[in-house]
Amino acid sequence: TRPRGTGLGLPIARRLAEGHGGELTLTGAEPGVLATIVLPQIAIPDPEVHASSEDTRRN
Incomplete structure (x- = not known):
């Protein structure tokens, strides 16, 4: 404007x-x-799930 x-x-x-x-x-x-921007949503990894999978690999 x-x-x-x-x-x-x-x-x-x-x-x-x-x-x-x-x-x-x-x-x-x-x-x-009206300008509209649409962006894809990405999944953010759950830190607890990530930590438990690393613990499993170490054992």
Whole structure:
């Protein structure tokens, strides 16, 4: 909604989203545009499960 800009913001945001396996979509919304970034969720390993599997390998 700024009158001036470099025009690089959306292309950079799109490349970042796609680089992480996501997507950037634009939807018309008055008085401007709605930008939505969707990124995939990754599973974070449970530290307790990781520790117990290492203990098993040591024995």
